[in-house]
Amino acid sequence: MDGTGVEITLLDRVGDLPAEAWDACANPGGGVPADPFTTHRFLTALERSGSVGPGTGWDPRPMVVRAEGRVVAVAPLYIKAHSQGEYIFDHAWADAWQRAGGRYYPKLQVAVPFTPATGRRFLCAPGWEAAGRSAILSGLERIAADNRLSSAHVTFCTASEAEGAPPQWLHRVTQQFHWENRGYRCYEDFLGDLASRKRKALRKERATAQGFGGTIRALTGAELRPAHWDAFWQFYQDTGARKWGRPYLTRAFFDEMQATLRDDVLLVLAERNGRPVAGALNLIGRDTLYGRYWGCIEDHPCLHFELCYHQAIDWAIAHGLKRVEAGAQGEHKLARGYLPVPVHSLHHLPDTGFRKAVDRYLQAERAAVDQEIEVMTAWGPFRRGPCADHD
Template sequence: MADVRFLPSLADVPPPAWDALHDGRNPFVAHAFLQGLEAHGCLREDWGWSPHHATLWDEERLVAAVPGYLKDNSHGEFVFDHAWAHAYAQHGLDYYPKWLGGVPYSPVTGPRLLARDDPARQALLTAIQQETRRLGLSSAHVNFPTSGEDAAFPASWLPRIDVQYHWRNPGHWRDFDGFLAEFDHKHRKNIRQERAKVLRTGATFRTVHGDEASDAELEAMFGFYLQTFRDYGNSPALTLDFLRHLARSMPRQVVMFFAEHEGRIIAGALCLRGGDTLYGRYWGAASHLPGLHFETCYYQGIDYCLREGLTVFEPGAQGEHKLARGFLPTLVHSRHWIAHPDFSAALSRWCAEEAVAVRRYAHTLTTHTPFKHRA
């Protein structure tokens, strides 16, 4: 009989055993990424993150797992359930703590139910429900599973959807001009003007992978990250040691785009590379040159995908401004198991109504794409 264990650290799992459960195409579920967050000061209990990973063992062989956390807030999740917490409070009930299956600070679709077969996935979900009840938690959540995994959840796990903006190469774009050739005149002209503006300032751009990065470049990228968080009044969770760890342990999956002007680095964008996808994560700048943000965060990434043969670029959550630059609306998923039966029934209706509104919104967006032949 399989043995269920909830673990307080991924240090308790040998990296090869964990990484054997996925195909290696999504960097965010790699042992190096997840355990690096724990080891390098990115997950703090006072910020609401306590590792509580769901694992299934056949004797001493790991057969299934979900990266999981006990949460006493909803910070860093990107699936917004603050209204649910408020509803619980109005009824004198505690919504927190809850259990979350996902990747901290990363609104990125990817494998969540890491398992060798479907029975192991179902056993994991049952174990998560039982652990939620055992600990007296309000709920369990799995954020940003793949569409295939989403279909594997039983009906008791309430489905939610949201919209992100993703760039996808249909297979025939070979360079940026080929990409722009499918835009209507107005949007094509706007992008060419944006790119020309930043080049006229004298700014140049470099792509640097983790194994190519000097410590000074890693420090510069981390400084840009800190500045962006300060500018928006948010608390940065990542550490310089974590970035150094990623550059060492995932050397070709760390991709940074640096802008230089008058001999110094003035902006940077940090991405991770998967099997066929580039994931944009953080950016920052020390100067405010015209067009710098769009060039560093979006156009350099599209150029990279076209050069490297990557077919998808996910630049992060939210941002309707991405639509005009060729990033199209894409539905993303989450699943939610609510322990309280009355709340589960009420939230089921709420989720159904939300889904109708989200699908209507996504359909409206498709009528405003920059492409001549619109979806």
């Protein structure tokens, strides 16, 4: 108990708390969650599959805030032994701290593992937003101080969460590429917003991709079968080996997706001669489609762009979603209608000198990010004035 009538505890895993208690904070009101990544079913799938836990560098310690005899807030907290799978890069901070004789790891991380998607990180029951957020942040500070840890981090939080944090938490701004639905009825409506040259380029790109000699299917819910995950595991292995050295997720995680997350999944598969040859995995939120993984066992021109970006836009428009978040990095997304947007995170560094040095860096970084977003938005594919060009 912290003197305010609020009790903070750490569990060994999210699965130690009943789903209804966790989701009352993560997805108050029920129904389709704003994003599926902080739900009990997603986080426990990571735990049960061994994707997080012993030997992974992601040691779950979910934080639970209780008051008035019930759970009023939770946070997906991990003890991190490295900085892999976070997508808000602090390797230079770790190097500087260790060069100065400090020990950067372990550190505290409130995050969804391996998931560069913005969403609530202070998961509070209705009416407990301010008190729950304050309890989580003060709890993180106290844990870091009591254990002499270098830092605590809250990554891919919402802008309001970042802007509402106390001054001892540094606010970092980076950027991603998102597609926004401007009330389009179909993909051709979206193309109509683009400059003529860009419009023609995307039509040509889609025609090239769709001419790969097979079919493309978008599957979700009951349409998904275990064989689809066998195929996608091959794709994921190939991409993971090339990008990260080894894949973060285990094969068992995809079995968990089939068992408990099918309704949250959109799997876009390209099939040729009766077998899947490429695929893109998306997660479905209340108003956003989240692009997560891509892979293939055959190379075909432009097929990556078709499955990951164009098919995602098609599906979002057809299902009335407001946006597509296409994951981390990738300036090639700009030409396909995905514009840069700011991404937020919070960082607590107890050492005063270290905090001041990082703060100076973050201020300079933020100015550079703001400028980059402005420049790239201006260079985007959309028409710039009332005088529409024509095909």
